[in-house]
Amino acid sequence: MTSAVMAAVLAATFVTAMISGVFGMAGGLILMGVLVWVTPVAVAMVLHGAIQIVSNGSRAAFLWKHISWRVIGRYLIGVVAAVAVLVFVAWRPNEPVVFLLLGITPMVVWLPKERFRLDAERPVHAVVCGFLVQLLNTLAGVAGPLLDLFFVRTEMSRQAVVATKAATQVTAHAVKIAFWGAPIFLAGDAAAAFPSPWLFAALVPLSLAGTWLGGRILERMTDASFRQWTKWIVTAIGVVYLVRGVSGLIG
Secondary structure, three states, X not given: OOHHHHHHHHHHHHHHHHHHHHHOOHHHHHHHHHHHHHOOHHHHHHHHXXXXXXXXXXXXXXXXXXXXXXXXXXXXXXHHHHHHHHHHHOOOOOHHHHHHHHHHHHHHHHOOHHHHOOOOOOHHHHHHHHHHHHHHHHHHOOOHXXXXXXXXXXXXXXXXXXXXXXXXXXXXXXXXXXXXXXXXXXXXXXXXXOOOHHHHHHHHHHHHHHHHHXXXXXXXXXXXXXXHHHHHHHHHHHHHHHHHHHHHHHO
């Protein structure tokens, strides 16, 4: 990994952690695209997972009192089922397909939510959320817009939404790291595939700083502006990724 690539990863980590601190998902989408662009897919997935665990973990810690642990418990049941499917299928997409999945994922925000009436506070919905989000997060790298579909109709405050989603994503990214990283580590290629440990060490304070700053911005937003801005930002990101994915398949 060249110095320029490492600098890009460090800068992207701070900026996207700040964005995630505000909107809960857009930052992860941007960071995933940057990493897939500059590193092999498997390495990007592991790096993204590690960065997002720090980002989401710190965000959940900052907003600890707002987490809905009842939702988390039911969500984890779906995660276990998703892991079983992933182990059985054992399919890993290439770069163009990852970009297509990344591009399709944000378009979930335009689904007519009044028809689905999904609500993470309902027991069955929380389990389904864990299953679908874990599958998509593992294969595409992110699943924020899909996760948001289960939270947009809840009675939770914006702080509770961001905090609970962050807590679910710690597990989601841990599974992603295991799924994509296991073949690399088992083959003994970890030293050559991943950057030096100091880069990981530098990512932690940058992610924490970005998350903290994003949290301060979140406090200044209203619930209405929070949801409106999220929708348009992730849609723009999705369009860029769809173009990238299609051009990759054609080229």
